[in-house]
Amino acid sequence: MSTTVTAKGQVTIPKPLRDLLGIGPGSKVEFRRGADGSVVLVAADGKKQHSRFAGLRGHAGNGLSTDEIMSLTRGDA
Template identity: 70%
Template sequence: MSATVTAKGQVTIPKPVRDFLGLAPGTRVEFQRAANGTVVLTRADEKRPARCFGTLRGHAGKGLSTDAIMALTRGDE
């Protein structure tokens, strides 16, 4: 991905990068120079973006006990 620097020194961060980092209007970013000469863009607030399945993680509830499951499989009611 690439972007063009404007006369005012501004760059639009490509949408896939904004989505990956979880950047919204007003989010502060930080530029760090790596040892190999590249520049790394990170969130300044250190908040990590949600992972694809992170919002789905959880627990469905207490569920059935082992005895209740065994009773259902045996046909006991």
Template identity: 65%
Template structure:
């Protein structure tokens, strides 16, 4: 997708990119030059949005304690 720059050098960040990076009005962004010469846009005012896997990370609730797990592996239940 190609975007043209305004007379002030401004460009519109496509919605898909804004959504992916979590950019909302007032967000700060950084531009970095990659080793291959390309320019990378990142959100500067907070860490990168959590991936779909990071969103799933956490505690699933009260689980079995060690004694219960050991009893299950020994067939004591």
């Protein structure tokens, strides 16, 4: 993957790489120099990005029973 450096020295991290590293808006990153002279991009906050659907998962709590739902849909209530 390649990207272009802007006049301000900024680059866009390609989406597959952001996904792999768990980098999202507001994430901090570090650039580290490897022993061989390479530069490595590391997510600095150490947090793994959760699925965009993670916030939708969970338990709704105590809800209506099946009989109560059927009663509401039939108009018995």
